[in-house]
Amino acid sequence: MSRLATVVCAGFSLVALAGCLSTSADANEPMPALVEMNSATKQTLERAASELLFGRQLSFSSSAFTTNSKVLIDKKQARDSQGQLLNGRELQAEVIAFTLWKQNQQCWLQRDDTEARVVLNGVSCKVR
Amino acid sequence: MKRPQDNKQGVKGSMRKICLGLLVSAVLTGCGGGGGSSSSSTPTSPTQPESRWQAGVFEPSTDFDGQCEVVRTHLNIFGEAYPDVQGTEEDEKLWLRSWSHETYLWYDEITDVNPANFASPQSYFEVLKTTQTTASGALKDNFHFYESTDDFEAFSQSGSQTGYGINWSFIASAPPRDIRVTSVEGSSSAGFEGVARGDKLIRINDEDVIDGDNVDFLNNALFPAEENSQFSFTFERVDGSEVTFNLTSGVFEESFVNNVQILQTDTGTAGYMRFDGFQRPAQTPLIEGFQRFADENVTDLILDLRYNGGGLLAMSSQLAYMIAGEQNTAGSVFEVLQYNDKFPSSATPFYTEEIDWERGVLTDNKLPTLDLERVFVIATGSTCSASESLMNGLRGIDVEVIQIGGTTCGKPYGFVPTDNCGTTYYTIQFQGVNDKGFGDYADGFKPRVAPRFDDELPGCEVADDFEHSLGDTSEGMLAATLERLNTGSCPVNASGVAVRSLDLNGLVDSQSELSVYDPRGIALAENNRIYIAIEDSNDE
Numbered sequence: 001m002s003r004l005a006t007v008v009c010a011g012f013s014l015v016a017l018a019g020c021l022s023t024s025a026d027a028n029e030p031m032p033a034l035v036e037m038n039s040a041t042k043q044t045l046e047r048a049a050s051e052l053l054f055g056r057q058l059s060f061s062s063s064a065f066t067t068n069s070k071v072l073i074d075k076k077q078a079r080d081s082q083g084q085l086l087n088g089r090e091l092q093a094e095v096i097a098f099t100l101w102k103q104n105q106q107c108w109l110q111r112d113d114t115e116a117r118v119v120l121n122g123v124s125c126k127v128r
Numbered sequence: 129m130k131r132p133q134d135n136k137q138g139v140k141g142s143m144r145k146i147c148l149g150l151l152v153s154a155v156l157t158g159c160g161g162g163g164g165s166s167s168s169s170t171p172t173s174p175t176q177p178e179s180r181w182q183a184g185v186f187e188p189s190t191d192f193d194g195q196c197e198v199v200r201t202h203l204n205i206f207g208e209a210y211p212d213v214q215g216t217e218e219d220e221k222l223w224l225r226s227w228s229h230e231t232y233l234w235y236d237e238i239t240d241v242n243p244a245n246f247a248s249p250q251s252y253f254e255v256l257k258t259t260q261t262t263a264s265g266a267l268k269d270n271f272h273f274y275e276s277t278d279d280f281e282a283f284s285q286s287g288s289q290t291g292y293g294i295n296w297s298f299i300a301s302a303p304p305r306d307i308r309v310t311s312v313e314g315s316s317s318a319g320f321e322g323v324a325r326g327d328k329l330i331r332i333n334d335e336d337v338i339d340g341d342n343v344d345f346l347n348n349a350l351f352p353a354e355e356n357s358q359f360s361f362t363f364e365r366v367d368g369s370e371v372t373f374n375l376t377s378g379v380f381e382e383s384f385v386n387n388v389q390i391l392q393t394d395t396g397t398a399g400y401m402r403f404d405g406f407q408r409p410a411q412t413p414l415i416e417g418f419q420r421f422a423d424e425n426v427t428d429l430i431l432d433l434r435y436n437g438g439g440l441l442a443m444s445s446q447l448a449y450m451i452a453g454e455q456n457t458a459g460s461v462f463e464v465l466q467y468n469d470k471f472p473s474s475a476t477p478f479y480t481e482e483i484d485w486e487r488g489v490l491t492d493n494k495l496p497t498l499d500l501e502r503v504f505v506i507a508t509g510s511t512c513s514a515s516e517s518l519m520n521g522l523r524g525i526d527v528e529v530i531q532i533g534g535t536t537c538g539k540p541y542g543f544v545p546t547d548n549c550g551t552t553y554y555t556i557q558f559q560g561v562n563d564k565g566f567g568d569y570a571d572g573f574k575p576r577v578a579p580r581f582d583d584e585l586p587g588c589e590v591a592d593d594f595e596h597s598l599g600d601t602s603e604g605m606l607a608a609t610l611e612r613l614n615t616g617s618c619p620v621n622a623s624g625v626a627v628r629s630l631d632l633n634g635l636v637d638s639q640s641e642l643s644v645y646d647p648r649g650i651a652l653a654e655n656n657r658i659y660i661a662i663e664d665s666n667d668e
Contacts, residue, residue: 054203056281059355061288061379063315072486073283074408077439078275085405086273087554088438088513089542093408093485096205096283114206 031069032102032125037062041123045109048118049073049098052111069100069128070112100125179244180218181225189230192223196549205281212549220249220549227546228256233468233556234269250274253553262538264571271541273554280545280552287382287409290355292375293318295435296329297592303339308594309363310435311404316380321373326594327363330370352377366595384410387432387599388417394614396427399498400606402598403431403447406439406514408485414443415482415495418450422496429498430609432506432599434533434592438513441542441560442479446495448521449478453499462521465542465558466567476560478521502528504613506605507573508592512537517560519573519585524562531575531587532609538572577618588618 034041042060049058064071075094078086097112107125110117195215203209221243229235237258246252257269284290293316299306309327312318329337332349340346349359357377364370386402399421403414421429429451438444445462457478466473482493505511505519516536519529540561543554561567566582575587593604601607608619 053205053283054207056205056278056283058283058285059288059290059379060285061315061381063381064285072286072408074286076279076282076284078273078279084510084512085437085439086271087543087545088539089517089560090406090438090440090514091442091542091544092488093440095286095408095486097486 031128032100032107033067033069033128034065034100034107035124035126037064037066041120044120044123048109048120049111051118052098052109052114052116053096065100067128071098072096073098102127179242180222181242181244183240183242186226186229187222189223189226192219192226194548195219195223198550200550205283210547210550215549217249218243221246221252223548224249224253224256224553227548227553228253228555230470231468231544231555231557232256233541233559234258234260235468249549250551253555257555262570266538266571268570269541269556271539271543271554271556274551275554277547277550277552280547285379285381287384287407288379289382290379291352291377292316292323292361293380294323294375296350297594303341305338307337310592310594311386311598313380313382315383317375317378318373319380321375322371323361323363323373323375324365325597326366327371328365329361330364331360331362331372333360355379382407382409383413385413385417388413388420389599390421390424390426391430391601391610393428393610397424398428398430398504398610398613399424399426400430400599401432402435403433404435405437406441406443406447408440408443410439411443411446411483411485414447415450418498419496421498426498427500428502428504428613429500430504430506430606430613432606433511433515433518434506434508434605435510436512436515437510437537438515438517438539441476441514441517442483444514444518445476445479445521446483448518449480450495450497451500451503452478452522452525452527453497454480455499456501456525456527460525460563462524463517463560463562464565466561467558500527502530504530504532504587504609506609507531507533507536507575509534509537509572513539513542516540516569516573520560520562520567520569523585524564524566529585530612531573531585532612533575533587533590533592533605535572535574536569538570540567540569588612590619 042062042064045060045064046058049060050056058073060071073096077090080086099110099112101108101110101117102125107120107123108117109120192215194211194213196212197215197217197220199212199214200210225240225243228238232238234257237260238256239259241255243252246255253274254272257272260268262268293313294309295311295313297308297310299308301307307329309318309323309325309329311325312323331337332346335342335345335349337346349357355378358374360372360374362370362372382405384403384405384407386404388399388401391398391400399417401417401421403410431451441463448462449457457480460478461475462478463476464473465476479490480495481490482495483489484491503522507515507519511533516539519531519536520540522529540559541556542558542560544557545552545554547553559567569583571583574584575589576584577586577588579586588608590605590608596603599606601610611617611619
């Protein structure tokens with residue numbers, strides 16, 4: 001079954017972002033990357049990711065999605081002032097993947113575990 | 129109450145689930161966690177005229193699950209509502225009390241005091257722990273902490289942090305302060321500008337770091353929570369010169385595996401690797417490093433864990449397997465997690481394959497191995513938790529661990545973080561023991577020329593050396609390791625300065641001997657920082 005056949009729509013009111021996608025995977029182009037990462041692109045990506053995380057804030061590095069269509073995020077771990085972990089013996093890693101998709105000349109950000117997507121307005125992707 | 133299952137079962141096939149901890153986590157959470165069902169909860173009146181606390185009588189924590197004074201209305205990261213129903217502050221306290229009684233490792237050492245005497249669930253939580261001490265006189269449990277569940281659920285891009293890219297060492301955090309750079313991340317503002325290991329911080333903008341009393345400013349400048357914070361940092365370099373950098377905070381990618389190299393020794397070749405964190409993105413470079421060591425047929429390994437505070441226990445197990453190999457690990461377990469007497473123990477095996485962390489399964493990719501009978505570990509007080517598991521796990525299968533540096537942090541314990549009503553609590557729930565059943569190193573592993581006790585390891589006491597780069601064979605700790613490896617003896621005079629990584633009590637450490645960083649004095653961290661890291665001279 002296509003990963004995109006059952007798209008989960010976040011159902012949020014999207015301000016700068018267009019909304020959820022629920023169309024066939026066929027029109028998707030494989031493995032896009034950002035044409036350019038600048039502060040506006042970074043902000044758009046972070047807003048989209050926050051939308052897909054139900055309002056949680058997330059910061060991407062300046063190299064995110066520039067050479068790869070996928071970025072993984074991990075749980076932040078509580079640390080002391082030196083960066084020392086306050087737990088340090090983790091029994092599991094919680095990972096969420098975000099993937100860039102390109103469809104009909106639009107660049108989309110997908111949260112892979114829910115397959116929810118939002119369009120990245122003003123952001124250009126290229127097929128690698 | 130459900131009981132944990134033995135995690136060794138059901139591990140078959142090429143896509144074996146990394147089930148360690150997940151079952152235990154689920155079960156312990158089910159015993160009273162935030163993910164628990166609220167179906168059995170009965171909403172209570174917001175005000176209770178009489179205390180329901182009865183000394184020595186403990187209702188199941190599920191009776192109080194998710195009964196909150198303030199009900200959360202926002203959704204979790206999966207778009208689900210939290211299981212909160214209207215309750216009272218007393219409900220939250222009674223949940224903490226019962227949950228601690230069910231899951232805390234030393235639950236029978238908790239003094240059962242009336243929760244009504246405490247201003248909040250969090251202040252009550254602070255006393256729901258043992259007050260006993262270790263053999264050295266230190267408190268047995270100083271790892272008790274909590275954070276907001278919103279912080280607990282925060283994510284960040286894998287392997288990245290927000291900051292300048294400087295790892296600090298607080299040799300003295302109270303005036304006269306001595307704050308040094310231990311390492312710099314190459315892809316960060318500090319890396320691009322040229323900040324170097326050993327640089328001593330003397331000024332931020334015009335504020336005196338060494339004797340200044342503008343503590344809030346210093347903390348804000350040192351630990352920026354957001355991107356694009358800009359400050360001017362002035363350092364004294366190891367040659368005595370002064371240098372100023374304008375640094376901007378940003379999201380930078382961390383490098384966990386560093387300075388991988390092959391060193392010639394009197395007995396053959398040694399692989400050297402500095403490993404700074406058992407974090408998920410470290411797996412690939414870790415395997416690549418060990419593949420290189422295997423290809424080069426190294427006969428010894430020097431593993432530099434001086435700044436490794438731990439992380440994923442499964443990765444520690446993988447690393448132990450790569451060091452010891454198939455034959456040394458066959459039929460043994462890496463670490464047994466011993467819970468209190470209400471739960472059975474669970475075993476962490478030696479993981480022999482690469483892990484697909486995104487899917488939570490073992491892959492078919494077999495790990496490279498060195499099949500060594502001994503390993504040299506460089507350690508300090510910052511060497512903690514999963515790093516200590518590695519040392520202990522290897523000792524459990526008779527791999528000799530030779531320790532160079534200082535005493536490790538002493539944390540053989542772990543938690544299953546559990547949410548209730550918007551706060552995630554960490555109470556010690558298990559102790560890790562090795563295949564021989566040993567796990568009593570709460571005062572840390574200590575390097576000794578002639579070890580006498582089980583928590584003393586053969587090796588040399590050496591201070592950190594900020595005057596040389598990490599991975600440089602002239603650097604004090606690495607040089608001492610090579611001397612120990614080549615001659616069997618410790619250097620007479622170790623170089624470097626005495627290090628006390630962080631002193632939260634404002635007691636400036638003497639420079640005469642290697643000190644021990646004891647992180648058990650840590651206060652609550654919020655947003656990944658501690659507000660008293662820089663201490664005011666008035667606090668002394």
